[in-house]
Amino acid sequence: MKITKDLYRGSLTLLTDFYQLTMAYAYWKSGKAEEEAVFNLFFRKNPFQGGYTLAAGLDYIIDFCSNFKFEQDDLKYLKEMRNADGSATFEPAFIDYLQSMEFSCDMEAVEEGTVVFPHLPLLRIKGPLVQCQLLETPLLNIINFQTLIATKAARIVYAAKGDAVLEFGLRRAQGIDGALAASRAAYIGGCASTSNVMAGKLFGIPVSGTHAHSWIMSFDTELEAFKAYAEAFPDKCVFLVDTYDTINGVRNAIEVGKLLRESGKEMIGVRIDSGDLAYYSNIAREMLDAAGFPDVKIVASNDLDEQIITSLKMQEASINVWGVGTKLVTAYDQPALGAVYKLAAIKNDKGEWEPKVKVSQQSIKINIPGIQNAIRFSKNGKAIADMIYLEGEDLTSAQYIIIDPVDPTKRKKINTIGLDEEFLLKPIFINGQKVYESPDIHQIKKNSERNLALFDKAHKRFVNPHIYPVGLEEKLYELRTQLVFKMKNYDGA
Ligand SMILES: Nc1ncnc2c1ncn2[C@@H]1O[C@H](COP(=O)(O)OP(=O)(O)OP(=O)(O)O)[C@@H](O)[C@H]1O
Numbered sequence: 001m002k003i004t005k006d007l008y009r010g011s012l013t014l015l016t017d018f019y020q021l022t023m024a025y026a027y028w029k030s031g032k033a034e035e036e037a038v039f040n041l042f043f044r045k046n047p048f049q050g051g052y053t054l055a056a057g058l059d060y061i062i063d064f065c066s067n068f069k070f071e072q073d074d075l076k077y078l079k080e081m082r083n084a085d086g087s088a089t090f091e092p093a094f095i096d097y098l099q100s101m102e103f104s105c106d107m108e109a110v111e112e113g114t115v116v117f118p119h120l121p122l123l124r125i126k127g128p129l130v131q132c133q134l135l136e137t138p139l140l141n142i143i144n145f146q147t148l149i150a151t152k153a154a155r156i157v158y159a160a161k162g163d164a165v166l167e168f169g170l171r172r173a174q175g176i177d178g179a180l181a182a183s184r185a186a187y188i189g190g191c192a193s194t195s196n197v198m199a200g201k202l203f204g205i206p207v208s209g210t211h212a213h214s215w216i217m218s219f220d221t222e223l224e225a226f227k228a229y230a231e232a233f234p235d236k237c238v239f240l241v242d243t244y245d246t247i248n249g250v251r252n253a254i255e256v257g258k259l260l261r262e263s264g265k266e267m268i269g270v271r272i273d274s275g276d277l278a279y280y281s282n283i284a285r286e287m288l289d290a291a292g293f294p295d296v297k298i299v300a301s302n303d304l305d306e307q308i309i310t311s312l313k314m315q316e317a318s319i320n321v322w323g324v325g326t327k328l329v330t331a332y333d334q335p336a337l338g339a340v341y342k343l344a345a346i347k348n349d350k351g352e353w354e355p356k357v358k359v360s361q362q363s364i365k366i367n368i369p370g371i372q373n374a375i376r377f378s379k380n381g382k383a384i385a386d387m388i389y390l391e392g393e394d395l396t397s398a399q400y401i402i403i404d405p406v407d408p409t410k411r412k413k414i415n416t417i418g419l420d421e422e423f424l425l426k427p428i429f430i431n432g433q434k435v436y437e438s439p440d441i442h443q444i445k446k447n448s449e450r451n452l453a454l455f456d457k458a459h460k461r462f463v464n465p466h467i468y469p470v471g472l473e474e475k476l477y478e479l480r481t482q483l484v485f486k487m488k489n490y491d492g493a
């Protein structure tokens with residue numbers, strides 16, 4: 001992937017919040033910049049009131065970290081930055097320090113296309129405090145959006161029950177990278193193709209498209225327009241039939257379909273983009289079948305999402321292909337995932353890791369301290385539960401109790417005999433060197449399919465989905481409880 005160089009023509013290293021730079025400066029001034037720290041990236045609630053989340057964005061992160069370097073242009077900008085009194089914001093020695101900075105962290109992350117849940121570490125980074133801090137914002141920016149859109153796509157594809165979903169979002173997406181990243185994530189989430197040609201070029205996603213109303217309107221009649229399109233694309237005819245009168249549009253499509261057949265070609269489909277999609281698709285199906293076109297597909301579009309698709313399926317609409325734009329690429333009903341990035345441990349003067357916790361009045365906001373990993377238990381191809389545990393913990397036990405991170409009265413016993421186990425975090429970088437072989441986009445999409453198949457449909461339904469158990473291993477739960485007590489000054493209470 002060449003997003004860094006091709007789209008922005010330079011370093012993306014300044015794509016961070018200013019406070020990360022002020023902290024970087026202050027860490028450097030106080031001699032803490034190179035202290036080793038561990039941060040975790042996680043979210044607290046599945047989006048869209050759903051029962052699962054589909055991780056995406058790691059390949060952007062790999063690219064971002066591999067290109068993490070303050071370049072001359074960036075340094076010049078920082079050097080010229082001034083405080084209100086006209087003094088330089090950053091002293092020259094700090095600018096030199098930034099210039100010499102090389103990405104040197106260890107990173108572990110869940111692979112793209114992994115089904116994930118609240119509280120699981122999606123990404124863990126270990127390295128100099130200053131680097132981990134500077135990376136907070138871009139890592140969150142990337143994961144938050146692509147994970148959200150991949151999840152939305154997975155829901156829409158689930159609603160379509162095996163029919164192809166074409167992503168049509170570019171024109172209404174949130175800007176240029178919003179559109180590109182959304183097309184990528186939508187493909188990972190299960191869409192068959194994108195209308196976004198640049199996403200096709202950059203990421204290798206299949207591109208597809210029909211034609212617009214303007215094509216029809218540019219001719220005197222719809223029939224002429226269909227005929228001219230058939231001449232240009234005899235193998236790719238999907239006629240948009242609703243510009244004037246949908247039923248008449250289907251009639252015209254059939255007429256041109258017959259002409260195509262005479263020349264040895266077959267019409268592929270018709271598209272309906274307005275009106276009652278159940279009613280018109282059923283009429284179109286009857287007309288097409290009666291005219292000898294049972295294999296011609298019916299494509300529907302017009303502000304679709306998983307709820308409308310589900311409703312149209314229930315109405316037995318004769319739709320075979322779904323074109324979905326706005327509500328997919330903007331994650332219309334929930335515009336942000338809300339993933340956060342929290343300090344989990346820091347190495348003290350003695351070289352020991354000290355777990356860190358941020359106390360909150362809301363128990364859902366108390367982070368999980370320490371260097372963690374997560375393991376997924378499954379049986380006969382079905383996931384049973386995920387356990388978050390402290391790295392280095394002995395994992396040979398035949399039985400675990402996992403404790404809900406928000407409500408400690410919720411516990412689950414796991415007998416590990418006969419269960420399959422998968423470690424969710426995979427090594428991505430060691431000392432700044434990439435050790436992970438990035439799968440191509442098609443393999444990532446397959447990984448999503450494999451992952452989604454691990455989970456029961458009870459977790460996938462849209463209304464009140466069954467909650468998948470994710471819990472803390474007992475020692476981690478104890479550590480967190482003790483730390484919270486300590487920070488609240490009621491040790492052992
Ligand atoms: N049978 C149906 N059941 C549920 N929702 C439907 C059905 N048919 C269409 N819809 C959805 O209802 C909404 C209709 O919106 P709207 O009224 O703006 O469309 P329209 O009548 O086609 O108008 P326009 O021509 O401006 O697109 C769209 O989101 C569409 O996907």
Ligand SMILES: O=P(O)(O)OC[C@H]1O[C@H](OP(=O)(O)OP(=O)(O)O)[C@H](O)[C@@H]1O
Pocket residue numbers: 168169171172211212213214273301302303304323324325326327
């Ligand atoms: O509704 P969405 O899910 O966002 O899907 C994309 C929409 O974009 C197009 O409409 P537009 O009116 O922009 O152009 P058109 O002339 O091709 O219909 C297309 O016809 C869809 O309705």
Ligand SMILES: O=C(O)c1cccnc1
Pocket residue numbers: 168169195208209210211212301323325
């Ligand atoms: O190809 C299409 O039909 C298409 C592409 C973008 C937006 N709406 C429709």
